[in-house]
Amino acid sequence: MPNQIQVLDPHVADLIAAGEVVERPASVVKELVENAVDAGAHTLTVEIQRGGMAMIRVTDDGGGIPTDQCQTAFLRHATSKLRTAQDLAAIGTLGFRGEALAAIAAVSRVELFTRTAQCDLGTSLTLEGGQVLSQEPAGCPLGTTLVVRDLFYNTPARLKFMKRDAAEGAAVFALVQKLALSHPGVSFQFIRDGKRELMTPGDGKLSSALYAVLGRDMALxxxxxxxxxxxxxxxxxxxxxxxxxxxxxxxxxxxxxxxxxxxxxxxxxxxxxxxxxxxxxxxxxxxxxxxxxxxxxxxxxxxxxxxxxxxxxxxxxxxxxxxxxxxxxETRHPTVTFAPPQPSPQAGSGGEQRPPLQPAQGKPVLRDAAGALLRPLERAYTPASPLQGESVPGFSPKSAGKSTDFCGNVDKPVENVEKPRPAAVPRPDTPHRTPSVPQQAPAPQLKLKVPPAPLGGAEGAPVPPPSLEEEAPWRLAGEILQTYLIVEQGDAVHLIDKHAAHERMQFDRMKAAGYQPMAQALLAPVVFTPAPEEGEVLLNHLPLLAQFGFACEAFGGGALVVREIPDYLEPGQVEPALSEIAGQLLTGGGADPQAARDAVLHTMACKAAVKGGQRNTREELLVVVREVMAGRVKYCPHGRPVAITMTRSQLERQFKRSS
CATH class of the missing domain: 3.30.230.10 (Ribosomal Protein S5; domain 2)
Incomplete structure (x- = not known):
């Protein structure tokens, strides 16, 4: 190792500094947009190509850069935002270090077009690798346009660590969304590969920016x-x-x-x-x-x-x-109202008179307390008149008696609305009797949506169901909080998390058997807008999602449409399930096919497993206990333990019974 100390070459020093400031295309966009906002821009356009690796263009209508200061702006530690050390105690601008433009220019090819209000003619400046190639007068609008091309063209060590263009573009999009929310008084426009994906009004209202960035469903x-x-x-x-x-x-x-x-x-x-x-x-x-x-x-x-x-x-x-x-x-609660009935012609074919439609056939519409229209109950049950006995078009038994929450998820039973019952008609040969009031049926117990799969030997042969609980060397003493099972074995007591244990059982079964769920087509496809990174990773893994019963496709504007889902999911669970899958893919190594499949399996196993707080029969709980007590289930797929053990001596010490 050489022991001679020397000053680095300025170009090498610039490349090192660029590595600290410019991590990826999104870093470049962040620095350029912050400079534009600090310059007083009211409208701002960000345009990228190939995820920002080929081209980044940021255009603003701010104050611009004077002609004699254009080259100075690309020197290290050159800034207009600080003068003295005392200024560091109260920084009121987004940028202040004076390293951004120098670092960006060191690893790319840069073109600058700028004009101030005091000049009729602007300036064009071209740099490559941090070196000025040309500067000349140019006609340009008020403000600054900065174009960055071929990012990391001269640093291949950094270039090889860049992700795919789609992933880098999604990171830029997410950053622009965040910046648009932080400055609702600036009109942001984002264009990717010639297609505009975001436009905010810039009216100074955060609610307007929120609506434009996150969409109507999220804003509500x-x-x-x-x-x-x-x-x-x-x-x-x-x-x-x-x-x-x-x-x-x-x-x-x-x-x-x-x-x-x-x-x-x-x-x-x-x-x-x-x-x-x-x-x-x-x-x-x-x-x-x-x-x-x-x-x-x-x-x-x-x-x-x-x-x-x-x-x-x-x-x-x-x-x-x-x-x-x-x-x-917040006092808003979802309410269901019925639209007025559609007028119906009184004369049918052949001039016959037809009875008018009953008011009950109006389509349910959901509004909040302020009267704002929420997502309609597209699959809600609209009962026909008992006197007509007609079927209702679009009726789906699966969605009967459900309501929509503020997020548009149809997954909650309507508890305060009683379904109309057909009038009781006495038989002709029996005296008329007043019908008795039907008793309320007991709440059914929730069963396991996916049958538990006890794992046997290495071949995965199923274990026969337990015959007599007394034959086991342990005893299921009960369940507390509808989540934790108490199992007694000799001088020890085991507490088992039934959800974590069953989740592991489902994960092992799915992974060993090559899980292929049954897909069910949705009568009303689910449309939602995920975060940019989540949407990009889901679109990149559409074949993998199809293997697990999801039929998804892009719907424009960053939204996704889901037309088929696994048979054990409800429509209201689609968005959180896909969001969780996207999170697993983003953090669990989506580039590796096996790791990506395991990431999806984690979410599928969690959704299919019995939930904490869910009521189950003793036979169902025994299946889970047998797997845990046999040592085949120790940790859930996320690494959490499924059981903890306390010995008699530990319990006695807690009650001060031990000597």
């Missing part, structure tokens, strides 16, 4: 937040508890207009949802925090995505109480 599931604390103001929107998702993809935090990642803000948000959301679901949010610039440090991360707060407790309380008050003040 959000409620506004407004909170003020000591030197902290929290505004924005949070999702209703019923509209929480299976991942944290839709959590967006902004501090003084800067998109940030903060465990503190995440913890405050999710604390406000305690005992209000389903276990395993995460709230979505678009929260903007205004904090004094002197009380937040934005210079703690090279990409400026992390911040530190001087008074963390004040920030935590501001978010927590702001979100909590918004949730407690």
């Amino acid at each position: 599931g959000f409620t506004p937040v407004r909170g003020e604390g000591e030197d902290v103001t929290v505004t924005g929107f949070v999702s209703l508890p019923a509209c929480c998702r299976g991942s944290r993809t839709y959590q967006h935090f902004f501090v003084n207009g800067r998109p940030v990642k903060s465990k503190l803000l995440m913890a405050a948000l999710e604390r406000a949802y305690e005992n209000q959301k389903m276990v395993g679901k995460f709230p979505g949010c678009v929260l903007q925090l205004q904090v004094k610039a002197s009380q937040v440090d934005v210079n703690v991360h090279p990409a400026k995505t992390e911040v530190k707060f001087l008074h963390e407790r004040q920030v935590f309380d501001g978010v927590y109480y702001g979100v909590l008050s918004a949730l407690q003040g």
Whole structure:
């Protein structure tokens, strides 16, 4: 190893600095858009080709760059946003380091077109590998257009680590969406490979940006937040508890207009949802925090995505109480109304008179408390008049008696609406008797949707069902909280998580048998808009999803349409299931076919397994216990233990009985 110390060549130093600033095309877009916003842009267009690897063009109508400062802007540590060390104590701009343009130019070919309001003629500047090739006058509109081509063309070591163009493009799209939410006063336009995928109005209203970025369905599931604390103001929107998702993809935090990642803000948000959301679901949010610039440090991360707060407790309380008050003040509940009946011709064929349609045949429509129209009950049961006895077109027994929540999921029974019963008609040969009021049927027990598959030997031969429980060396003592099974064996007591154990059983069965579920076609296809990264990874694995019963395809505007689903899923479970699958593929090695299949199997096994809180028969529980006690099931597919054991001595020590 050489021990001579020397100063690096400037070009090598620039490449190293570029590696710290420019990680992927999305990093380039972030730096250029932040510069445009700092320059006072009101409209901003981001255009990419081949995921940003071939070309990135960012156009704004900001203040522009004076002609004599164009080359200076591409020097390292050149900036217009800082002057003295005291300025670091109160940074009010998105960019401030002065390294972005120099780092980008060092690893690409750059073209700059810019004009200020004081000049009638603009400037064109061309650079390659950080070196200026030409500068000349040019006609161009007010503002700046910066074109970056052939990213990492001179650094093949970085180029080989780039993902596919679709994945890089999805990362850029997600970033532009986040930036559009952080600055609702700027009109953002995103164009990928010649197709416009995003357009925000730029009217300064966060609700408008939220609607344009996340779509109508997501926007209807959000409620506004407004909170003020000591030197902290929290505004924005949070999702209703019923509209929480299976991942944290839709959590967006902004501090003084800067998109940030903060465990503190995440913890405050999710604390406000305690005992209000389903276990395993995460709230979505678009929260903007205004904090004094002197009380937040934005210079703690090279990409400026992390911040530190001087008074963390004040920030935590501001978010927590702001979100909590918004949730407690939310009084909307889904309501079902019936549209007026359609007029029907009174004269049928041959001039015969036909009775008018009954009002009950109006189509159910869902509205919130404010009267806003929600997704219609497309598959709801509309009973015909008992006197007519006609069948209702479009009736689906599977969806009868279900309602739609704020997120448009049809999966909840309508408990306060009684279905009309046909009038009792006495038989002619029997005296008329007043019909007795039918007794309410007992609630049926929920059965395992997919039969448990006990695993036998190495060949996977099924184990015969248990005959007598007394023959086993253990005893199922009972179940607590409808989730945990208590099993006694000698001087030990085992607590078994029935969901985790059955999930592992399903996963092993599916993996060993080459799982091929039965697909069921949907009468009304499910359309939803996932996060850009999730949508891209799902589209890249359509053949794999088809193997598991999902028939999906792109629907335009970043949306997906699902026409077939596995037989054990309900339509309301499609979106969370696919979102969870996408998360597994993104973090579980989607490039490896076997790893991708296992990632999907994890989600399928979880959805098919018996759930905590679900009532099961003793025979069903015994099947799970037999597998755990035989040692064939130890951990769930996610690595969590399925059982814990306490000995007699441990219990006696807890009760102070041991000597």
